[in-house]
Every structure is written in C-alpha cells, then in structure tokens.
Amino acid sequence: MSPTDDGSDTPAPGDAPLLQTVELTKHFHLGGLFSKQALHAVDGANITIREREILALVGESGSGKSTVARLLAMVYRPTSGQILFRGRSVHELRSRKDLLWYRRQVPMVFQDPYSSINPVFRVSHAVLRNLQLHRPELNRAQRNEELERLFEIVGLTPAREMLDKFPYEMSGGQRQRVGFAAALAVQPRLILADEPVSMLDVSIRAGVLNLMIDLRERLGVSMLYITHDIASARYVADRIMVMYAGHVVETGPAEGILADPRHPYTQLLLAAVPDPRERVSFTTSAAVGEPPKVVNPTPGCRFRTRCESAVELCSRVTPLLRPMAPGHMAACHVATPDPGFEAPAAAPTI
Amino acid sequence: MTALDASISRPPASSSSREALSRVSKAILRNRKATLGLVMFLVLLFVALFPDLITSKPWNESVVSSDVVAQCQQDAVAAGKVPNCAQFGPKWPDFPLGTTQLNYDVLSQLVHATRVTLFSTVLISLLVTAISVLIGVTAAYAGGRTDSGLSLLTDVFLVIPALPLLIVLSTYLASGGIAAIVFVMTITSWAFGARQLRAQGLSIRSKEFLEAARIRGERRWYVILVEILPNMLSLIVAAFLGTSVYVVATMAGLQFLGFGNVGDTLTWGTMIYQSQQAMSLESGNLWWLLSPIIAVAFMGTSFALLNYAFDEIANPALRKNRRRRGKPAA
C-alpha cells in the first residue's frame, strides 16, 4: 500500500476510490470464556466510496450497517478483511500521528441529537476541540473565525449567538447541524453519517438532508449515509447499498435500485414503505418474520426463510454479489441479470 | 428539545462557573433544610477560623485559680470528705460548661477543637471522594479487565469489616496522631463511594458524546477528566457530603473508643474520650461529656441538610411542585 501524504487536500488520482473495504468482517464473541458462539454482525462486505459521492447504506436492525459505521470509525477492529483509505490500510495505523491523520479525514455524525453533545459545555465545544486537535496551525483568533464560518455553513445563524448556546437551548435539528459543523471543522474527505435524521421530526429532516446534499455540492465531501429509510436514501444518495443480516445483498445507482430492485429483500423493503400519496396494499407473506440473529451460521442465503422465490439452492450455497445491470449488483440465486450480464458468480467489487 | 421540554426543564449542572454557582445557591436557598444546613456549616466555619473571637480563655491551662483550689481542698478536708477539686460544674461567666479534670475550660476546649475536627473531617472526605471518583469512574469508563480488577479491589475493601480494621490500624499507628486517623479512615471509607460512582459512570458511558470524543481522537484521560466528570459533578458533591456525615460520626466514635487521641491535638472525639476517662458523668459534670456530643451531632446534621439541596439538583423528580400563590387546585 503506497503511503500517501500528510492529509493535504489533493484528491486521490483518477479512478481510485476514496475508501474501500475488502471482505470486511466482524464477529462478536458471545457467551463465556469457553463458548464458541459468534455473532456474525458483518460478513464479507465490499464497499467502495468515491470522491464527491454519497453512498447510502440501507438496512434494518441486525443488518450490520451500524457495525460497518463503527468499523470505519475505528471503534471496532475487524475480525478479518481490510479497510483501505486512500490506499492505506486503516487498521494497521499505529502511531498517534497516523491515527489523527485518519480521524481528521473521516469524522462521524451521530444519530441521537440529545446524547451526542455533552450537555455541560456550550455547543461550540466539540467544534473547537476538533480544530485544536486536527488543525493546530490555527491560532486562537483564527479558530474563532473558523468556528463562526462553520456555523454559517451549516445554517446556524446568527452564528455568534448560536455558538454561545448550550445544547438544551437548541432543538434536535439544530443540534444535528452542530454535529455537522464539528465534522466539517476537520476539513474531511468522508463523513460517516449514522442515521443523522432518524430521531428528528419529519418536518425538520428535509433541512438536514438538504444540508448534506449541499455539503457534497459545495465542499466536495463524500458521505456514507446510514439509514433504515430507503426513501431518504433515494433523496440524498447517488448510490445505494442494501444490507441484510450482515451481508450486502444489493448495490447500485439509487434510481436504478428504486426503479428495478432485483433482490427479494429490497423488493420487500420498498413495498413496506408507506407512501401517503399511493394507495398500495401490503399483503406479502414475507411480512411475517424478522431479520435473524446470525450466530454461527451455515452456508446459504440468510433471507431464504422469508423469501417467496426461494429455491433449493438458496439453503445450500450463499449467494454472492453478481452484476445485474450496469453498476447494479445483487446477491441472489433467482434474480435474473439483464441480457449480456450473465457473468459467473464470483466475489467482485464495484 | 421539544417545546414542552424547553418550557419545563432546568438547565444542567455547571453550565459555566458563575451560572453554576447561582444555580446552586438558588437551590440551597429555595430549600429550607439546605438553608439551615448552610447556616450551621457557616457557623462552624466561623468558629473554626476565629476561635479567639468566641472565647478569650485558654483551652489548655487551668482556669481555676490556685487560691480557689486550695480553698476547696481545705473545705473538703475540714468536712471530712475526699477532696474533689477538679471538674467544676458550670459557673457563669468563668466556665459556662464546667471544667475538665485538669480544670481546663470546657467551652474553650470545645471552641478550639472545632478547627481540627472540621478540617480533618473535610480533608478525609475530600480524599475519600477523590479516590472513589478516580477508581469508580476509571473502572466504569475503561471497562474490560481494568474494570474487573478495580471492581475486585473495591469489593475487597468493601467486605473487610471496617471497625476491626480501624481499631487494628489505629493501634499500630497510635503515635501517628491525626495523620494516622486521616490515613486509616481514608482507606476504609473509599470503597462504598467507588461502587456508587462506578454505577453512575456506567450510565453516562453509553452517551454518544463520549463515543464522539473518542472518534475525534481524544485521549482516554481527557475523556474522563473533561467530558465525564463535569457531568457527574452534582453526584460527586452529594457523595462528598454523605461521606462527611459518616466521617464526623465515625471519627468521634473511634476516638471515643480510645484511638487516635494524641497529645496536643484536641478534637471533639478526644474530648468525649477524656471526659469518659475522667468519669465526668459520675462526678456530676454532665456538660463536659454532653457538649462535644452535641457538637458532633450539629456538624453531622449540617452536612446531611446540605445534601438535600444537592439531591434536588441531581434529581429534578424530587423537587416538590410548589403551587404558585393564588392558583386554585384543579
């Protein structure tokens, strides 16, 4: 892996992705000292994020999406597999200098606006700490200037008033914007957004979602948008990746996935999303059942127990992602690819 | 924060030092029990700092003139009784609480002993609280093996019977004086608070802002000191006050049993001990025994009352809803 520079802002050359995971796997050991039970939170995930791209990772509980976020944020160490950021293997970074290099470029925005900000400090605290830790070249006056500028970028105006407030004086939507301000303070390449709007009122979500799009347009920041809401994923993301029970089951351009979902789980997900403008009835039998807790699994598709189209092969062989259409892949034995895409099933990366 | 929450919630503890101080003083003044406790504590503090303003008499010299003693002895001999010319009962204004068996003024002793008693109590409580916080919060935050190890240590100290340990240590360190008492009480009292603070630390640990701090690259000690502790401040203060009540009583009890009483350092506990040794009760000199006991109770009560205010700050659910005047009940 070629070591890259000290984190200056030159974009990665050509087609090389910004972040790439290779067979990323995380198992959690269950039970006592002698138990051999392992919870397979994520298995063999191959995720790619490019420059100036918003990738949505969509899944329900137990899908592994939050675990992926924490693996990328270096909260967990992978059981196996690699995370490559700008060509460097992230979990081989050891020195504090290297760790800060990574953390500076890949910050995280959290789900719960009420517990992700320390209530005893003013809201500017986390932003200032980010500036102090990651941009030591700024002096005190420059830091305060930057603080104001960041608050304005995320729409918290008048900035001078806002940055003196305490969290309890702010609404949920405003707090989430503070979270984005803190993430932007480090001049990141990739923001990990873990369900940033799930706990906000519906009327406020649009503002924060629009902010995310705006940041991508204006500042060129990539984002990994983790959500259980495929509708907001469509709104915000260029590409969507669907996860189920620890596996990536479908990936492709957002509009392509919504228009023509190939994996039965994606189809189920889309059918379940209530759209007030549509009078669609929902009677699929897959409605019963829930995502499994994957402990010491056997090979086979993990969705087969709820799948209407399951065949005998599905319980023997774990399906791998294979191309269905340009840029669109699904891990399903019964999904039929477009003409010209019947490539043999292999372990590909997009 | 929803409209409803914003309307009825209170700001959190220690927003900024000045605001925190005003919040705390408001909470104390609003609560009658706490106000009383504060007043009592201030009285004690005043007496501790300026004993000479209360009494001009010395505490370690006889206040009964030798003439009086001589006269008393003569009278006794003349009446054919055993001379008992010490431990005079209360006599206003010379010695309102009587004298000790060496004819020292009890009131003066009481006043002068306040300083050592109060300061050593506070010192021990501070040390105990500091150790509890350090061990409890580190165990909660570090988790894993560190937590297991520290919890084991805490449990060991919890299980060791305190009183026998106190007695044994006091005997060994009998020559150490007050310092020995401080040491002995500190190491036997920290475990309880550590347990409590660990539990509270665990509940804060799951807050996302701590994860956020780690993800932005903060070091562990920074997270504990700067991010976690301020959130536990009111709980730590409450632990401190609670410990103080325990220390006041236990120290007096220890000294009453005869431990830690050293030469020149006079505490209320020592006074109780000495009055027992001199059989003051039997001699009819009630106040020598009673006054330090009341003083100990007074100090303990003041800390306990102050604790009420901090309970309310930490747990808004305990605040009584005082209906505004003039508003009819629904």
Place this chain on the structure above:
Amino acid sequence: MASPLLEVRGLSVDYVTETVDVRAVDNADLTLERGEFLAIVGESGCGKSTLLFAIARLLSPPAEISAGSVMFQGVNLVTLVEDEIRALRWRDYSVVMQSAMNALNPTLSIAAQFRDAMRAHSTMTDAEMRARSAEVLHLVGIDEVHLVSFPHQLSGGMRQRAMIAMALLFTPDLVIMDEPTSALDVVGQRSLMTQIKELQQRLGFAVIFVTHDMSLVSHYSDRLVVMYAGQLVEVAATESLFAEPLHPYSRGLLDAFPSIRGPRRVLTGIPGSPPDLGHPPAGCRFAPRCPAVMEACATMPPELVAVGASQVRCHLYPAAQAEAV
C-alpha cells in the same frame, strides 16, 4: 344514528410547575364513533401523547386535566375516581404503549401477565383464563407455546403483538395506542399495522392511534387529527386529508416525506421550531413557520371551524363563511 362512543369536549391539560403552568393540550374536541379508526398525528411536543393519556386517565403529576370532559359510553371519565376508572379499564377500553419492553414485566411469563390482567378485572376460573390467553395469542398470530415465554425471549415484533393481545383480553370497545410500532423496523411496522387493521375489522373495536408518522396510518385510519403546539389544527377523513390538506401545517407535513415513487422532488420541510408552550404566542401558533401567513395571524388566534366534512383551525378559512364548531 347511534351516539358516539367517545366525545371529548374542551379538554385541556396543564403541566403545573413552580415557575409557569404549561398548557400541553388546549381545548381539544374529539368525537369517535363505534368501530372507527382515528389517528392523532403530530410531531414531538405537540401534545398528542398527553391528550391520549388524558383520555385514558393515565396522567401523573405534574400533568393534570384542567378543563373539559371525556364522555365515554355516557360516563364522564374526568370526574371518575380511581376505583371507578379501574372498573372500566381493560373491559371497556384498553391501552397499548409504545414499547413492550417498558409495558411488559420482564420477570413474568406472558401467561402470568395475562392472568394478572384477567384477575384484576374479572372473576374467571383458571381454565377460562388459560383458554382466553391462548385465544388472544392466536388472534395476533402467535403460537400458544409462547404462553410460557418471557418477554425477552420473543422478538420485537412478537412482543408488540403480545401487548396487543393483552389489550384484547376482554374485547373492549376502544383500544388506545401510543405509537406501538415505533420500536419496530419498517417491514415490521407495516406488518403490525395490517394486523391491527384486520383485528379491528374482525372484532369491531374503535382505535385511537397516536403517531408522529403520518404516512404510517395513511392506509388504515378512517379519520385523522393533526395536532400542533397543543391544539387540534385539522380534523378530516384520511382520504380527503391526503388528497387535499387544508391546513398549511398538514400540507407541509405531507410534503416533507421523500417519496420512493415518481420523480425526485426537492423537499422543503417546515423550517423553524414549535413555540414555547410556557409562553404561547398571541395569534396563530403556526404563524412563524407558515408559508401562507397573513397579517391577522400574528394577533388573532384562529378557531376550529368546519369546512365541508372537515375541521380546520386557520384564518385561510374565515369563520364567517363556515360554521364555527
């Protein structure tokens, strides 16, 4: 014309604190017919859960009902004492809470909890109780082997359904639900809603369903009530509200949902926040955020008026032209 099952008139709920009384629900009027599915929709802090708890007489201090009546089958629930309420609870109306893990006792098996409920409200024999427990579990699609299970042994969806089963033990006329699906995944939510609707149609009970997610109830409720800042701002049949929302807030709310079908539109949402209920504004409470705000809105609070079969609280629909409710 049968009399309504539930009639709420002028109901107000205050949170009484030391500094200020906060009116969480202001003068609510509601009518519920037998077998009707009514949804109460609003965002955080609008008072919908408070209203629900007030109707069910489940409020605890510092919240208290400060005005109004709740006529349920001819009896005013507000004036009843606790014993009288207990006689009605579970037999005539029952409550399903937001999270099963909070409502179910984690140390008791499902059967034991059902038994507790039945013993508290009836004099059934053990055999009768066992039979009824199995029956209600079947109703919600849970195998009766789970009678001996503990709540943590069931999956999230099953737990919620067990709660609904418990609410149906006495086939009450009214089931009150406070966001029972919010702890579930998207697919699970859909499944539970379908189940609730089926049960409702089969057994004929009325439902008051509180949620922050308007689209969730769009295919299930007969009528919809939209609440904002403690007040009812629109009451309408579900279909007509979705087809043509009258109040600007309802309109804004509908538009705030990103859609998965059709072209991708730009979302605007409703910028701003709800007012501080401790110091409510003088005029219309939605005025600061309203895209259709007029001069009168800042000073005159609008009344709830009838517009066709719906009711709306907005100066866009002058009272002179419609009948005041």
